[in-house]
Structure formats: C-alpha cells, structure tokens
Amino acid sequence: MRWQSEPLLVVDHLSMRFGGLVAVKDLSFQVGRGDITALIGPNGAGKTTVFNCITGFYKATSGRIALAHGAAATPDAVDVLTRSDRRRTYGKNPELFLLERMPDHEIAAQARVARTFQNIRLFPGMTVLENLIVAQHKTLMHASGWSIGGLLGLATYRAAERKALELARAWLEVVGLLDRADHPAGELPYGAQRRLEIARAMCTNPVLLCLDEPAAGLNNRESAELTKLLRGIRAQTGVSILLIEHDMSVVMDISDHVVVIEYGTKIADGTAESVKNDPRVIAAYLGVEDEDLAAADRVNADRAPAEEGRGS
Amino acid sequence: MGNIGEALKAALIAALVTFGLAFPIVALRTDTNLSNQLVLNQRSGLALALAGAAFAVRFVFALLYPAGFVRRAAKPRSEVPPHPYLRYLPRVGLALLLAFPFIALAVASAGGPGILKVVDTYGIQILIYVLLGLGLNIILGLAGLLDLGFVAFYAVGAYCTALLTTTYGFSFWIALPIAGIVAALWGVLISLPVLRLKGDYIAIVTLAFAEIVRLVLVNWVPVTGGYAGLSDIPKPTLFGYSLGPGPDSLWTALSIPYAPIYRLAFMYYLVLALALAAYFVTLRLRTLPVGRAWEALREDEIACRSLGINTVTTKLTAFAAGAFFGGLAGAFFAAHYSFVSPKSFEFLESAMIVAIVVLGGLGSMLGVAIAATAMVGGTELLRELGGLQAVFGSGFDPAQYRMLLFGLAMVVLMVLRPKGLVSTREPSVRLAARPTRGSPAHRPQPAE
Numbered sequence: 001m002r003w004q005s006e007p008l009l010v011v012d013h014l015s016m017r018f019g020g021l022v023a024v025k026d027l028s029f030q031v032g033r034g035d036i037t038a039l040i041g042p043n044g045a046g047k048t049t050v051f052n053c054i055t056g057f058y059k060a061t062s063g064r065i066a067l068a069h070g071a072a073a074t075p076d077a078v079d080v081l082t083r084s085d086r087r088r089t090y091g092k093n094p095e096l097f098l099l100e101r102m103p104d105h106e107i108a109a110q111a112r113v114a115r116t117f118q119n120i121r122l123f124p125g126m127t128v129l130e131n132l133i134v135a136q137h138k139t140l141m142h143a144s145g146w147s148i149g150g151l152l153g154l155a156t157y158r159a160a161e162r163k164a165l166e167l168a169r170a171w172l173e174v175v176g177l178l179d180r181a182d183h184p185a186g187e188l189p190y191g192a193q194r195r196l197e198i199a200r201a202m203c204t205n206p207v208l209l210c211l212d213e214p215a216a217g218l219n220n221r222e223s224a225e226l227t228k229l230l231r232g233i234r235a236q237t238g239v240s241i242l243l244i245e246h247d248m249s250v251v252m253d254i255s256d257h258v259v260v261i262e263y264g265t266k267i268a269d270g271t272a273e274s275v276k277n278d279p280r281v282i283a284a285y286l287g288v289e290d291e292d293l294a295a296a297d298r299v300n301a302d303r304a305p306a307e308e309g310r311g312s
Numbered sequence: 313m314g315n316i317g318e319a320l321k322a323a324l325i326a327a328l329v330t331f332g333l334a335f336p337i338v339a340l341r342t343d344t345n346l347s348n349q350l351v352l353n354q355r356s357g358l359a360l361a362l363a364g365a366a367f368a369v370r371f372v373f374a375l376l377y378p379a380g381f382v383r384r385a386a387k388p389r390s391e392v393p394p395h396p397y398l399r400y401l402p403r404v405g406l407a408l409l410l411a412f413p414f415i416a417l418a419v420a421s422a423g424g425p426g427i428l429k430v431v432d433t434y435g436i437q438i439l440i441y442v443l444l445g446l447g448l449n450i451i452l453g454l455a456g457l458l459d460l461g462f463v464a465f466y467a468v469g470a471y472c473t474a475l476l477t478t479t480y481g482f483s484f485w486i487a488l489p490i491a492g493i494v495a496a497l498w499g500v501l502i503s504l505p506v507l508r509l510k511g512d513y514i515a516i517v518t519l520a521f522a523e524i525v526r527l528v529l530v531n532w533v534p535v536t537g538g539y540a541g542l543s544d545i546p547k548p549t550l551f552g553y554s555l556g557p558g559p560d561s562l563w564t565a566l567s568i569p570y571a572p573i574y575r576l577a578f579m580y581y582l583v584l585a586l587a588l589a590a591y592f593v594t595l596r597l598r599t600l601p602v603g604r605a606w607e608a609l610r611e612d613e614i615a616c617r618s619l620g621i622n623t624v625t626t627k628l629t630a631f632a633a634g635a636f637f638g639g640l641a642g643a644f645f646a647a648h649y650s651f652v653s654p655k656s657f658e659f660l661e662s663a664m665i666v667a668i669v670v671l672g673g674l675g676s677m678l679g680v681a682i683a684a685t686a687m688v689g690g691t692e693l694l695r696e697l698g699g700l701q702a703v704f705g706s707g708f709d710p711a712q713y714r715m716l717l718f719g720l721a722m723v724v725l726m727v728l729r730p731k732g733l734v735s736t737r738e739p740s741v742r743l744a745a746r747p748t749r750g751s752p753a754h755r756p757q758p759a760e
C-alpha cells in the first residue's frame with residue numbers, strides 16, 4: 001500500500017473547531033505519492049473542512065499536516081521540523097513542509113499544493129488563456145525581476161512569458177479548450193469551466209492536486225471523460241490527486257485509496273474494494289441504524305399478510 | 313402600442329411625482345427686494361407646467377414602449393470584433409493631442425475664447441484629471457479596490473512639491489519624482505489597514521484617510537499654511553532657463569519675443585507627457601505578472617490565493633502604483649498653478665476621479681480619457697452655453713445649472729451603458745490572431 005510505504009502527505013490528529021462545533025475530530029490519514037486518493041463521506045462530514053485545512057484556507061485548531069517533496073519523509077525528520085518553530089526545511093531531500101503553519105498562498109507557491117473549488121472559482125472576466133497565465137504567477141514574477149525587469153522589457157521575461165504560453169497551450173490541449181483560448185472564462189459552459197479549473201491548478205506545477213467535487217453537476221458522459229482526464233493527468237505528470245467526490249461510480253472507478261469520514265472522524269480507510277464492503281461505510285451511507293432496522297422489519301411484517309390476502 | 317388606460321395611469325403618476333417634487337423647489341421662490349427683504353414669489357404655474365410636461369412625455373413613452381426599456385441580450389463580447397477603423401483611434405487621438413495648442417490657436421483666431429483659456433481649461437485641466445484617472449484606474453479599475461480617498465495622494469504630491477521647491481529650494485524636476493515616490497509610500501501606508509478589509513469597508517477607510525490628510529493640511533499651519541495654503545511655487549524651468557518673461561529666460565536666449573502662450577504650451581506638453589507615460593506604463597504593467605495578479609484579484613481573491621499569489625503584496629503594489637501617478641499629478645498641479653490649498657483636495661475631487669474611472673468603464677484607459685474629457689470639459693463647456701438663454705429666458709445662467717445638467721447626463725449614461733463608456737476588455741495576451749470583421753471569429757494560430 002503506497003499510502004503507507006511512500007506517503008506524500010501525512011495528516012496527524014487533525015481537529016478543526018468552529019466555536020462549539022467540532023467539524024473535524026482527531027483525523028489521521030495518509031496520501032500516497034502518485035495515488036489517486038478519494039475523501040468521501042455523507043453531507044456535512046467535514047470533507048471540505050479537511051481540504052481547507054490542508055490548503056491553508058482554515059487554520060487547523062490542532063494537529064499536523066506534513067508534506068514531503070522528493071523521497072518519502074522519515075517520521076524522525078518530521079518530528080525534528082515539528083519541534084523547531086520553522087514552517088519548512090530548505091535544501092533538504094526530502095524537502096518537508098508543515099502545512100498547518102503556512103499561509104494559503106505559500107502552500108500553493110512553495111509546498112506546491114493546488115486546489116479547485118466546489119463552486120467553481122475562475123477569473124470570469126479574464127480569458128481562458130489568461131486564467132492559465134495567472135496560475136504561473138510565481139515563475140513569471142521571478143522572471144520579470146519583480147516587475148522591474150519586465151517594465152524595462154528585458155528579454156529574459158519575454159522568453160519566460162513565451163514558455164508560460166506554451167505550457168498554457170499544452171494544458172488547453174489536454175482539456176480540449178484550445179479553440180476557446182481567447183474567450184472570457186465566464187462564458188464557457190459549466191463542464192468546460194470545471195476542466196479549465198483543473199488545467200489552471202495544473203499550471204501551478206503541483207505535487208498534490210486537491211479537487212473538491214470535480215464531477216458535481218456533470219452528466220454521466222462528462223463524468224466518464226473527467227475520469228479519463230484525471231488518469232491522463234496523473235500518467236503524464238505523476239501528480240498525486242486528492243479528491244472529494246459524491247459520485248460513487250467515479251470514486252470506485254478511479255481511486256487507488258479511499259478514506260471515509262463521518263462526523264469529522266475516519267470510519268474506513270483502504271482500497272476502493274475494501275471500503276465498499278465495509279459495514280460501517282454502508283451504514284453511514286444508507287443511514288441504517290437499529291431503529292431503522294426495526295422499522296424496516298415492521299414494514300416487511302405488515303406487507304407480508306397483505307400480499308397473502310391479495311393472493312388468495 | 314400600449315393600452316391607453318395604462319398609459320394614462322402611468323402618465324398621471326409621473327405628473328403627480330413631478331408636481332410633488334417641483335412644488336417646494338420651483339413653485340416657491342424667495343427673492344430679496346430693493347430694501348433687502350426676503351419676499352416670497354409664487355410660481356405655481358411653472359410647477360404645473362412642469363407636471364404637464366412630465367405627463368405628456370410619460371404618456372407618449374408609455375404608448376410607444378408599453379413594456380418599458382427592454383435591454384437587448386448582449387452578444388458575447390468575444391464574438392463582436394472591433395470595427396476596423398477603431399484601430400486608427402489611438403493614432404488619431406495622439407495626433408489631436410499633440411496638435412491641440414495649434415487647434416486652440418485656430419479656435420481663438422476664429423473668434424472663440426482666448427487661446428490661454430482654451431489650452432488651460434480644455435487642455436491642461438483635462439489632462440490632469442486623465443493622469444489622476446489613470447492612477448485610480450490601477451487601484452479601482454484593475455485591482456478592484458474601491459478607493460474613495462484618491463485625492464489624498466494628489467494632495468501629498470502637490471504639497472510635497474510645494475514644500476520641496478519653496479522651503480528647500482529644490483528644482484521642479486527633482487521634486488516631481490520625489491512627489492511621486494512619497495505619494496507611493498503613502499499608498500503603501502494606507503493599504504496596510506485596508507489589507508484585511510473587503511469591498512465597502514475599503515471605501516470607508518480610504519475616505520477617512522483622505523479626510524485625515526485634508527485636516528492635517530488645514531491644521532498644521534506652520535508647515536502647510538492652513539487654509540491660506542502655500543503660494544509662490546516656482547514654475548518649471550528648462551535646462552536652467554526660465555520659461556516666463558524676463559532677461560534670463562529661454563526666449564531671451566533664443567531672441568524670441570515672449571508670449572504667455574509659450575509657457576502654457578510647454579506646461580501642456582509636460583502634462584501630456586506625464587499622462588502618456590502613465591498610459592504606457594500601465595499598458596506594460598497589465599502584461600506583467602503583477603498586472604495580471606491585480607486583475608485576478610478583482611475577479612476572485614480566494615482563487616488568487618489558491619494559485620500562490622500573495623494578495624497582501626498585490627494590493628500593496630496596486631496602491632503604490634496608483635498613488636505614484638496621483639502624486640505626479642499633484643506635483644504638476646502645484647507647479648502649474650503656483651499655489652496649493654486644502655480647498656483643492658476635498659472629497660468632491662475624489663468623487664470626480666471615481667466617477668471618471670467608473671464612467672469610462674472600469675479598467676479601460678481609453679474610457680478614462682474620454683470620461684475625463686467629457687466630465688471636466690463638459691462642465692466647463694456648460695458654463696459657456698449662452699445659447700441656452702434663448703430657450704430658458706434671459707434670467708438663465710448656464711453656469712448655475714451645469715452641475716444639474718451634468719448629473720442628469722451621468723444618470724442617463726449609466727442607465728444606457730451600465731458598464732461604462734468603454735466596456736470591452738482587451739485581453740493582456742492572446743493565443744490566436746486578433747479577430748477582424750469578416751474573418752472567422754477565432755482561428756488558432758500555428759505554433760511558433
């Protein structure tokens with residue numbers, strides 16, 4: 001199991017409280033390098049909260065979120081960094097990042113964790129191409145000498161911009177939006193906006209791509225295309241993918257590893273096959289409880305004589 | 313054609329509203345008589361006439377357009393290629409701007425107002441507002457931060473130049489960049505409390521900031537002179553030569569007889585150069601990562617952060633860059649009028665600059681130029697429309713009504729073009745060749 005032998009992201013005892021509400025309680029799981037990991041659970045289970053903690057949009061109440069670039073991190077190295085008051089290591093292999101200590105934009109720029117949103121967040125007034133160029137902000141900012149070199153029109157910046165355009169064009173080709181490159185992103189149909197958001201996240205050159213319900217609002221054909229797209233992205237770039245999804249056909253089809261949470265705690269963790277047959281998962285999803293079982297029995301008992309009556 | 317009963321009802325309502333509004337404003341008029349007493353003049357007839365006019369207009373309108381104004385569904389912007397002649401607009405505009413003093417000469421010799429007045433009010437004054445508008449365009453138009461206190465940067469630039477040139481004896485040419493940089497520093501200063509705020513709250517904080525700056529200018533009398541302001545600010549020189557009359561002036565050195573228009577024309581070209589510099593720098597900034605980050609910030613701040621853009625520094629640079637141009641405008645203002653006082657930096661100026669940017673179309677620099685011309689030039693032009701006296705009687709003074717007419721024009725414009733005069737946005741980068749009329753709308757260009 002790659003998430004045990006070669007974890008990219010290690011979430012330890014993560015808790016998130018909003019006032020009196022405990023959204024995530026003592027949650028631990030690992031994301032394997034190169035895996036497609038699905039985070040599933042019933043509505044309100046705290047999936048998006050976990051995402052927001054990983055990507056820095058929420059400051060976790062307690063717990064540790066460690067990400068390693070390069071080789072798998074040894075627990076000792078993570079502990080050493082945790083005891084220091086630093087956020088990350090510099091020039092080590094593996095390079096370690098403690099995401100719970102970093103602000104959101106540094107998580108994206110330095111730890112290279114990209115994300116999409118449940119309700120699509122594109123730059124609607126800017127063109128499709130510009131959306132992808134903005135995503136390459138860090139590289140271009142560097143090349144433009146923090147705008148001074150760019151203002152003077154240095155050749156290094158022009159070369160970097162040409163490269164950025166090529167990368168954007170490549171991703172547009174992958175998501176099939178090349179012919180819409182110069183259209184405002186807000187005018188694209190819904191499914192295309194979803195694909196563009198994924199392409200934009202990939203333009204930041206991430207090691208971990210977090211997708212919040214990528215198949216929401218897509219029909220069956222589009223969901224199948226999305227599955228193909230995600231597989232293709234992983235094969236091409238080796239990026240690890242962590243996704244929240246409600247569409248079980250997508251989850252079961254695509255995931256190497258499934259983590260199930262309910263009421264902010266983990267109830268199952270394993271391959272898609274093992275999770276599917278886990279009685280606690282079935283109970284969580286179908287809402288089967290003792291009272292419900294008893295009620296179901298009563299219904300069956302009532303129905304049986306009625307049917308007998310009709311039959312006679 | 314609409315139902316006549318409905319139309320009558322709508323017209324009656326309009327007439328009643330007009331009469332209700334007109335009665336206190338128009339029907340009762342106080343005048344002072346010869347012994348300096350206030351006397352009340354009844355003009356109910358005029359109010360009734362206005363109500364009647366409203367009735368007629370509304371009735372006709374309700375008959376012709378029973379459903380009111382139905383906005384036609386706008387075509388997607390990308391499918392409407394610009395008119396081919398629009399390509400020449402920048403060049404024609406530039407040529408007109410460069411030739412403006414000569415056009416003014418032609419106007420003056422054709423019996424219009426004096427050339428000094430034309431160049432000053434219709435040239436220099438408009439261009440100062442263009443420069444201010446281009447500055448605010450970065451903060452409000454590109455980065456989407458509603459700054460209602462932009463005049464503070466204008467004031468900082470003006471007072472900085474005034475103090476540097478009078479008290480410390482700096483030349484204008486050194487004071488100019490310093491004024492810009494000091495204003496930019498103030499921009500960074502104001503952006504610090506603004507960083508944590510969103511939308512309307514930014515407006516309130518910046519408004520308060522501008523008021524603080526103005527009150528400091530009023531009350532710090534030993535330095536700023538209070539309400540009296542600072543005067544005798546030296547005019548710019550050219551390579552050490554004065555541009556005014558006198559023995560050590562450039563004109564004496566060139567043995568040309570001095571005329572006031574020479575200096576004025578020089579000032580005109582100076583502010584034109586500043587405005588063009590602001591234009592080209594903004595144009596360049598838009599294609600740089602920092603400019604794209606400004607626009608992305610306006611579109612969606614959370615998405616920006618998810619892409620690794622530091623929104624703090626992005627807001628900071630937007631305020632600094634915008635304030636820099638505001639400071640340059642202030643420096644020019646101080647040198648041109650040789651006098652600064654807090655009266656020039658009141659909230660109304662901020663409102664004017666915001667109106668220029670919004671009316672022009674957020675983010676559009678061409679829009680800023682057109683809106684500044686229309687707003688500043690338009691109000692000045694309204695002062696001189698003596699011809700309106702033929703319509704409204706000899707007691708009509710157009711200068712008194714100009715703000716009213718102007719407000720009406722703005723309301724109409726915003727109803728007809730809610731996104732501003734120039735609402736199309738030119739992308740900062742394109743993959744395909746720019747679509748032209750008659751060609752396929754989008755044609756992917758082969759890879760380079």
